[in-house]
Amino acid sequence: AQKVTQAQTEISVVEKEDVTLDCVYETRDTTYYLFWYKQPPSGELVFLIRRNSFDEQNEISGRYSWNFQKSTSSFNFTITASQVVDSAVYFCALSEAMRGNNRLAFGKGNQVVVIP
């Protein structure tokens, strides 16, 4: 069974501070994919990143960075120098794709509030 845990429900930061969102996952598969999505107040889920289980390289995209640690089953997300536009709910998700199961299992999300 797939399971994704995002323990922090709401995180408030002052603009320009960094914020790190934790994601811990459980899977019995050796091949799987991890995702982060952003859900702004408008409600639409916006894709941020996909990472496969064989690629543990960390990734940076602008002010966003991701740290994938297979040893601790974590895929954490950091926003550097936060801005008000970063205020949203962020979801981590897991897909055990090699089983032919393409469904995404989402965590409960992290509500990020950036205070100007």
Next chain:
Amino acid sequence: GAGVSQTPSNKVTEKGKYVELRCDPISGHTALYWYRQSLGQGPEFLIYFQGTGAADDSGLPNDRFFAVRPEGSVSTLKIQRTERGDSAVYLCASSPTGQGTDTQYFGPGTRLTVL
């Protein structure tokens, strides 16, 4: 190009009524997914179509829920005898092939309120 579209954006209905929610995927995407998102929760999988067929419907909560995709493009999620507990945002997503390497792209959702 155009993203995933869903109609209506909001639907208010009374308990016991029948509703249909429509999803128009990204053109050319063979895989289509429905999820349901309750307040304060992450989306939960309902059903996955590969072309016209439902490849995985194990997330449908009960037999009041049904979905079709007759021509392999537009999909309709149908809910019979709606209950107050069905109130949620229903999200549709599509992906190019349905393979595990795909990324699912989501529509804006339909907010269903059952009074």
